[in-house]
Amino acid sequence: MSIIDLTSMGEPQSELQKELNERLTKLQDEISDYCFQCAKCTSGCEAHKLLELEPHKIVALLKRGLLNELVNADVIWTCMTCLKCRERCPQRVAPVEILFALKNMAVASGKQIPGKYTAMLQSILSIGLIQDIQQTTTRTNKTVKRDELGLPPLSKPTDVAKFQAGIMKIAMEKV
Amino acid sequence: MKKKYALFPGCLMPTEQYAYELSIRETLPLLGVELVDVEGFSCCGEPMKSVNQLLTLYLSARNLAIAQKHHLDMFVPCAMCHLALTECQHVLEKNPAMKERINGMLAAEDLTYTEKRHIVHTVDLLHDEIGIQKIKEHVKKPLQGLKIAAHYGCHILRPREIGRPDDSENPQKIEAILKALGAEPVYYPQKLDCCGAPLLANLPESALTKTGQKLQAIQEQQIQGLVDVCPWCHKMFDSRQTKAGETVAAKLDVPVVYLTQLLGVAFGISTEKLGLELNLSPVEKLQLEGAK
Ligand code: SF4
Ligand code: SF4
Numbered sequence: 001m002s003i004i005d006l007t008s009m010g011e012p013q014s015e016l017q018k019e020l021n022e023r024l025t026k027l028q029d030e031i032s033d034y035c036f037q038c039a040k041c042t043s044g045c046e047a048h049k050l051l052e053l054e055p056h057k058i059v060a061l062l063k064r065g066l067l068n069e070l071v072n073a074d075v076i077w078t079c080m081t082c083l084k085c086r087e088r089c090p091q092r093v094a095p096v097e098i099l100f101a102l103k104n105m106a107v108a109s110g111k112q113i114p115g116k117y118t119a120m121l122q123s124i125l126s127i128g129l130i131q132d133i134q135q136t137t138t139r140t141n142k143t144v145k146r147d148e149l150g151l152p153p154l155s156k157p158t159d160v161a162k163f164q165a166g167i168m169k170i171a172m173e174k175v
Numbered sequence: 176m177k178k179k180y181a182l183f184p185g186c187l188m189p190t191e192q193y194a195y196e197l198s199i200r201e202t203l204p205l206l207g208v209e210l211v212d213v214e215g216f217s218c219c220g221e222p223m224k225s226v227n228q229l230l231t232l233y234l235s236a237r238n239l240a241i242a243q244k245h246h247l248d249m250f251v252p253c254a255m256c257h258l259a260l261t262e263c264q265h266v267l268e269k270n271p272a273m274k275e276r277i278n279g280m281l282a283a284e285d286l287t288y289t290e291k292r293h294i295v296h297t298v299d300l301l302h303d304e305i306g307i308q309k310i311k312e313h314v315k316k317p318l319q320g321l322k323i324a325a326h327y328g329c330h331i332l333r334p335r336e337i338g339r340p341d342d343s344e345n346p347q348k349i350e351a352i353l354k355a356l357g358a359e360p361v362y363y364p365q366k367l368d369c370c371g372a373p374l375l376a377n378l379p380e381s382a383l384t385k386t387g388q389k390l391q392a393i394q395e396q397q398i399q400g401l402v403d404v405c406p407w408c409h410k411m412f413d414s415r416q417t418k419a420g421e422t423v424a425a426k427l428d429v430p431v432v433y434l435t436q437l438l439g440v441a442f443g444i445s446t447e448k449l450g451l452e453l454n455l456s457p458v459e460k461l462q463l464e465g466a467k
Contacts, residue, residue, distance in 0.1 A: 050384060051378070078374070080329075080369050080371065080385070084367075086333065087333045087335060094334075103226070104227055115378070116376040117222075117223070117225065117226050120376065121226060124223070129186040129217060130186040130218055131190050131191075134190050136191055136453060139452060139453075140452065146189065151189070151193065152212050155212065155215065156215070156217060157215055157284075158214055158215050162285075166280055169279070169283060170227070170230055
């Protein structure tokens with residue numbers, strides 16, 4: 001099984017896209033009812049000052065149906081998932097959840113996945129974890145690994161073929 | 176009464192944040208907690224949430240199902256893993272259709288999710304399950320005069336509606352634990368600011384800037400050090416502190432320790448066993464008993 005199946009970097013995943021579309025439409029409907037653009041979400045947003053993310057504007061754009069523009073915007077990838085916008089919204093709108101759905105949609109539409117996500121996914125597929133055991137250094141520059149510190153063996157999937165078969169179902173699933 | 180939990184290590188702690196794991200394994204058994212090592216756990220799925228949320232849900236569910244197979248509750252020391260597993264359990268309990276769908280996929284590994292587990296993080300395990308009184312009873316070397324700030328980490332505080340280890344806007348449990356150890360917790364206005372770690376995958380410079388800004392604020396307020404309870408937060412504040420300093424053009428030297436390391440020092444455990452050598456920030460400035 002390849003990473004392409006799961007992330008559709010090669011071909012758009014139409015079933016997944018359909019499902020995400022339904023989710024976003026549902027969010028859009030709910031938002032139209034509730035969000036009154038008070039911008040409380042943006043005032044506490046961790047990514048606002050540094051990366052110019054304005055969650056209330058994301059909500060407004062979704063409300064106006066500008067889905068394609070949002071899915072293709074780099075700014076959706078600046079969210080730090082601090083969840084403050086979800087916690088503090090007086091109307092129980094959760095901009096962070098909209099952002100997750102938009103990013104998932106970008107990936108399902110075949111847009112390139114930014115940064116190290118692909119490498120992490122590949123690692124999960126092969127060993128079940130985002131990375132294998134690393135060598136670390138002490139403050140006095142000695143190098144150490146897990147076993148040298150007397151720690152027990154790493155917990156990870158024992159039957160990798162079966163583990164992959166489970167994940168494969170996500171890629172293959174018809175909704 | 177002895178408390179028994181499967182230790183859910185996640186990815187980051189067991190592959191590089193060894194100091195957290197060492198100090199957990201040294202301290203919690205002294206407080207009557209039995210940690211069970213279980214084979215076969217995987218990533219909690221949270222790091223993949225931006226890519227495919229169904230994958231996140233699936234990976235979390237498979238870990239819950241493994242704990243269930245061993246009839247164990249779960250101790251989850253990573254804030255991100257704790258959120259993923261708690262959220263997944265919340266979804267599966269509320270949404271029978273999703274539960275059926277996920278269970279259909281889990282069948283590939285002969286796993287199934289049917290019942291809720293109790294999922295605790297370091298903070299609520301210490302504060303609520305073990306309790307301040309019991310912690311006090313084990314203190315041999317009080318951390319007198321240590322004025323230190325707490326960093327909770329976003330993911331153990333929010334979203335409140337699914338149940339989190341502490342209050343989302345005014346968490347106080349780490350401070351209460353620090354007081355029990357004889358230290359003096361310090362309030363600072365940036366307490367709830369994010370460590371930046373979730374951006375490490377795609378915007379590492381910005382992630383480190385976030386880290387640098389928070390550390391710089393702490394340094395300017397002349398707070399002695401910072402305590403954290405998540406391998407991701409610690410990777411940013413401690414392991415990457417020098418790099419974080421470069422992003423804000425500051426020479427940072429803020430000692431950063433895991434709460435369980437301080438617990439161990441106060442209990443009289445040697446700093447070597449607590450992995451204090453592995454902290455890359457200048458922890459020697461804290462003059463913890465025997466720290467080299
Ligand atoms: S999402 Fe909530 S907090 Fe943000 S503008 Fe809308 S109502 Fe206000
Ligand atoms: S979760 Fe994302 S959008 Fe919401 S406040 Fe935090 S950084 Fe901003």
